[in-house]
Amino acid sequence: MPSYSALPVPPMSIRFDPAGGTLQPEGPTLTRRMSDLDGLFRDHAAWEQAVADGDPVVYSVVSSRVPEVERELPQSITTIQPGATAGELWMTKGHQHPNHQGEIYLGISGHGGLLLFNGTETEWVDMTPGTIGYMPPGWAHRSINVGDEPYSFLAVYPGGAGHDYGWVLEHGMGRRVLSGASGVEFVDYDAS
Numbered sequence: 001m002p003s004y005s006a007l008p009v010p011p012m013s014i015r016f017d018p019a020g021g022t023l024q025p026e027g028p029t030l031t032r033r034m035s036d037l038d039g040l041f042r043d044h045a046a047w048e049q050a051v052a053d054g055d056p057v058v059y060s061v062v063s064s065r066v067p068e069v070e071r072e073l074p075q076s077i078t079t080i081q082p083g084a085t086a087g088e089l090w091m092t093k094g095h096q097h098p099n100h101q102g103e104i105y106l107g108i109s110g111h112g113g114l115l116l117f118n119g120t121e122t123e124w125v126d127m128t129p130g131t132i133g134y135m136p137p138g139w140a141h142r143s144i145n146v147g148d149e150p151y152s153f154l155a156v157y158p159g160g161a162g163h164d165y166g167w168v169l170e171h172g173m174g175r176r177v178l179s180g181a182s183g184v185e186f187v188d189y190d191a192s
């Protein structure tokens with residue numbers, strides 16, 4: 001099973017395959033199924049039904065071998081499958097960095113978006129191949145697939161940033177992203 005490099009990490013070349021969403025050499029892979037997204041979809045009954053109906057993979061994260069430790073700069077490729085549950089487009093869990101550090105995403109295939117929330121304001125960055133989305137320190141972030149094919153992006157982040165998923169469960173993301181008749185629609189996080 002692929003793993004992170006031992007310290008110190010040597011200089012290295014890392015190839016990424018835009019079509020396959022893979023890194024070579026590859027580190028650990030994380031797979032998030034619908035059942036891993038408890039408490040995140042607006043329609044809880046629809047979420048339960050989706051879990052019962054095969055518990056599909058919603059997204060996967062392939063990491064490079066650079067470890068998540070202070071002063072290192074790890075990378076990963078996330079691929080979100082296309083889909084919606086009760087109209088809410090498939091998405092990552094979303095997280096805040098406990099130490100409020102910045103991060104960049106680079107869109108590499110498909111069409112997605114980056115939802116950012118600082119506890120008061122919400123921002124949306126449309127993500128297509130070649131777009132760099134910048135997350136300033138203190139902005140929680142979630143990615144959403146708004147297209148009909150898998151959406152993949154490369155993330156580069158401070159190794160000591162951490163991932164606080166509980167922050168989103170407590171504070172929400174300001175808005176929800178739905179599939180509307182004329183495209184993407186935004187509603188207040190608590191709207192039903």
Ligand SMILES: [Fe+2]
Pocket residue numbers: 095097103141157
């Ligand atoms: Fe992050």
